[in-house]
Amino acid sequence: MSDFDKFHWAKQVSRSDIRRLYESEAQGMLDEELLDKVHFAIYARVCDMFEVRQAQQFGQITCRKCGTAVPQPFQMGSANKNNVLQCTQCGWQVTCGEYYNSYTGKSLLPGSAVALFESYLERFPQAHTAQEKILLIDWLIHQFHEMQGVARMPVGENVIQGTAEQVRELIETLATGPDSLPQRFSVAAWREVYYNPVRLFKQAHSHSQVQKIAAELGIKGRSQMAEHELIPEILRRAPYLAEKAE
Numbered sequence: 001m002s003d004f005d006k007f008h009w010a011k012q013v014s015r016s017d018i019r020r021l022y023e024s025e026a027q028g029m030l031d032e033e034l035l036d037k038v039h040f041a042i043y044a045r046v047c048d049m050f051e052v053r054q055a056q057q058f059g060q061i062t063c064r065k066c067g068t069a070v071p072q073p074f075q076m077g078s079a080n081k082n083n084v085l086q087c088t089q090c091g092w093q094v095t096c097g098e099y100y101n102s103y104t105g106k107s108l109l110p111g112s113a114v115a116l117f118e119s120y121l122e123r124f125p126q127a128h129t130a131q132e133k134i135l136l137i138d139w140l141i142h143q144f145h146e147m148q149g150v151a152r153m154p155v156g157e158n159v160i161q162g163t164a165e166q167v168r169e170l171i172e173t174l175a176t177g178p179d180s181l182p183q184r185f186s187v188a189a190w191r192e193v194y195y196n197p198v199r200l201f202k203q204a205h206s207h208s209q210v211q212k213i214a215a216e217l218g219i220k221g222r223s224q225m226a227e228h229e230l231i232p233e234i235l236r237r238a239p240y241l242a243e244k245a246e
Helices: 003-007 015-026 032-058 096-103 111-126 130-144 164-175 187-194 197-204 207-216 227-237 240-245
Strands: 084-086 093-095 148-150
Touching (some): 015 032, 015 130, 015 164, 032 111, 032 130, 197 227, 197 240, 207 227
16 A cells, blocks of 8 residues: 555645636636535645644644544654554554655645634634635635745645745736625735735845844844844845845
């Protein structure tokens, strides 16, 4: 049995499906079958992200076949890679190394966006009607551009299939569509956040680089300043740097 067959992690959601869903809604002919497909695909992906987080942080995993809690702790590191994890209910069995390799490189962690995805999971059970479901999807997609899970990688990539540029292009395209939903985010609001010079500067520079630039500009007390305070001061003193960040 292959690792894929053992784990069945939810895949990132198709950009094409999301685009077609929005197009059907904009045309007044909402494809409710496609809506449910996207709705539950996003939910499955986010749930799996938290399952991996639970394994990494607390060593607790559930059987990927029957959902029963596995008694043995998941442990990372080469010294533990051959440790066996076995479900006492159905016999599903993997090693710690196999479990680790199954999610590594697949963006299956919520990163710094834990609060965002927790809020999504809280909202999910409340979305019953077609309008509530598409509004939930729309709300989540339009939060992605505000948060960075990994440097230079929008957290939307954890859920939506594609490169950073492809995900950005999708979100911006959706934002420019017909505003048939009363709570739909506007493209002006989206651009204001996405192209915010402070956000772009932070995305383009590591913490040490920010501190180095601040030192070169002679900013006092820089080591005690949070980045949301320090970066605006850098850009105030050297506005030309904002152009480089874009």
